[in-house]
Amino acid sequence: MNKIIEITDFLAPELDLYARLTEVQLLNRELPEKGLFIAESPKVIERALDAGYQPVSCLMEKRHIEGEGRRILERIKDVPVFCAEFDVLTQLTGFKLTRGMLCAMKRKPLSGVREICENKRRIVILDKVMNPTNVGAIIRSAAALGMDAVILTPGCSDPLYRR
Template identity: 50%
Template structure:
């Protein structure tokens, strides 16, 4: 049976999960398996539960308890549900709750990258992308447009940060992903041709038929401001660009990823 608790004291220690912990503290870098993350909206929370994440606590508007969250509550047994009016909860979190529901969950255990991609033919590699909105949007496009998996380098934003999870619309739980080191040359030993998405003068166009003909491709996307480093580009089999019109210099990385995923899908 649900353990419903009215929020009166915004400084109550049991609410720290939703109010004071930074993303780095939630992640628990020293012991990731003990880390947690925050999911927003009933749709995203349902997907997280479906794919094995365990709920630790809920924060939700009072009206959601007998509304869109009631089936989730039934599924989660006696997990604590902290509740109050929308304005009060916004004071606690510092932002308005998306569709009135937050859930703190255990982080999923990630597979080793080399084990995750044994049968993959098209994967994305995110290197140095620091905007959580872009990371979430890339996951959503990758899932929708047929990528088999995503690999994350150490310099990339955590895909399980709150905003990334929300923007991904839960696809972060549906699409396999794993972490990889800085040295992307290992992708070649795993049987992939590597594609640096970069607007270099010697880049080939994304419509190049040689690209589509490759059996296994790893599409590598770089930071929002500077793109991929020259070292990463030099280490790749291809440097590939999306042709631009009207003197536009580039696309946002999330938009560029969607174009690349569509063009090079199998």
């Protein structure tokens, strides 16, 4: 069963992940597998769960508990779920949650180049692509074109960057 917590105190430390920590603070560059990222929208959260990412907590509009987020909540039963009305969440995060759902997730260890390239025929390599919007667009285009893998060099923007 989900632990649903209605938000009443904006200063609660559990909400730091969503309201006060920066991308740099969430990302652990020395040990990426110790870092976190924020998945935004039910679709992105479901894809991350399908890919094996482990949720830490969820933040959502109250209406999603019985609505769009219900299927996700069934998959993350042991994870705390913070909820509030739309206007309360807007005050907390400082922006409109247009998709009404965020999920803090643990990063997975990075795969090595050899492992990524094994048995792949068409690979996209990004080098020093710093704009997260461009990284996302290229990855989506690669998926649409049926590419087998995408490799980002260390000079690229974080593909899990929350924008």
